[in-house]
Amino acid sequence: MIWMWIGFVAFILAMLALDLGVLNRKAKVIDTKHALIWSAFCAGLAMAFSVLVYFMYEQHWFGIGTEEFQRAGSALMTLQRGGAAIHEHGDPLLPHNGHEAAVMFFTGWVIEQSLSLDNIFVIAVILAYFGVPAKYQHRVLFWGIMGALVMRGIMIGLGAALIHRFNWVIYVFGGLLLLTAVKMLLTRESSVEPDRNPLVRLARRIFPVTTYFEGEHFFTRIDGRRAITPLFLVLLVIESTDVLFAVDSIPAVFAITKDPFLVFTSNVFAILNLRSLYFALAGIMDKFRYLKMSLVFVLGFVGIKMILSHHFDIPTLFSLGMIGGMLLVGVLASLAADRRDQRASPAEAGSEP
Secondary structure: OHHHHHHHHHHHHHHHHHHHHHHOOOOOOOOHHHHHHHHHHHHHHHHHHHHHHHHHHHHOHHHOOOHHHHHOOOOOOEEEEOOEEEEOOOOOOOOOOHHHHHHHHHHHHHHHHHHHHHHHHHHHHHHHHHOOOHHHHHHHHHHHHHHHHHHHHHHHHHHHHHHHHOOOHHHHHHHHHHHHHHHHHHOOOOOOOHHHOHHHHHHHHHOOEOOOOOOOOOEEEEOOEEEEOHHHHHHHHHHHHHHHHHHHHHHHHHOOOOOHHHHHHHHHHHHHOHHHHHHHHOOOHHHOOOHHHHHHHHHHHHHHHHHHOOOOOOOHHHHHHHHHHHHHHHHHHHHHHHHHHHHHHHHHHHHOO
16 A cells, blocks of 8 residues: 555656756746646646546555555445455445546545635735746745645645544534635635745744845855845745645545545645646636635535535535536636626727717
8 A cells, every 4th residue: 555655656756856857947937838738737647647546446456445445544444345345334435436536536636726726816926925036936836836745745644534533523624614615705805914924934033034036046145144035935935825725625625535545646636737727827817706706615515515424425426516517607607707898898998088
């Protein structure tokens, strides 16, 4: 089982090394075309991995999906019959075969990818606040993603352990999702105040901070003393805000599956695509005005699903359809409103004296 985790982490590290060490060795501005190509490639990888997940869980590669593996993700007992894991209580949040595992992974990825869209707004605000030159944005987002992968891995491990030990924690996670949905509904704009960030304040107390960027460097020296650049402060703010987003998004995937491997991999593939989505969509996100409302309904739905999981089984395939439908309605409504505004603008301009 450990080889499965090692293999996946090694693959992701190889992808990141290819990105920073080969494709983007020099600082450059990431144009929309290349961002869309890389984003489509990352999405294709996630879809291909869902097929791999099917065979892994159907054929029990490395013991995945067996009693020993599932025991790490659920407090429910399992029975071993013919090499396959049969769940005594039929836990709906654990995969019983390759099809269920693939659907759970893909649904978790869709949720994480959709919730990350709200993160794009915040990243844009942070980069604009610090005035990060466009050619340095890729590097700071790359290392921000590296930190996010580590922190989310730790948080997912803790979440799985809590659910395994205290079954009632799932109600807490569900309630947290509902509270997040209400907060998102009542908060129209994503506000970020970097200067009030505790990590930024601590860094300013420990190190002197330059007033200018030192290329792509996070550290430099002032009068022989180590100092930090504004780019490092940007990295700290991005990392800390991702922790806040993770508190919302990770429980959302636990509403789909308790399997730690599926939760982690769906998170990783969504984060892997975040940087490309930022460069591709940051400039046009204001056109999707109703997408945030769709995310409110998505969070509300998965929160209710999580709370009801011990009493009523909402099939994962149905959940995927509901989530996809909510996001599609938000996108179509936003495009229709934008088209309506474009038609109204010439008419208003023509009516002016």
